[in-house]
Amino acid sequence: MPNVFPRFHDDRDLYEALLQRHDRAFDYLYAELAHRFRHWVIQHNGTGMDAELATRKGL
Secondary structure (H helix, E strand, O other), X not given: OOOOXXXXXXXXXXXXXXXXXXXXXXXXXHHHHHHHHHHHHHHOOOOHHHHHHHHHHHX
């Protein structure tokens, strides 16, 4: 099964895609960071829903 989320050649490619508001860049960030952020929020007395809302609002 192929990887659903694109990989970026380097941070500059990702940054350029974010500046151009490409959905694939935001999808990539969400896929890469949401799990770790959720864990951090829960460890600091938040809930999974708090993490989801903050992640969506932030992106």
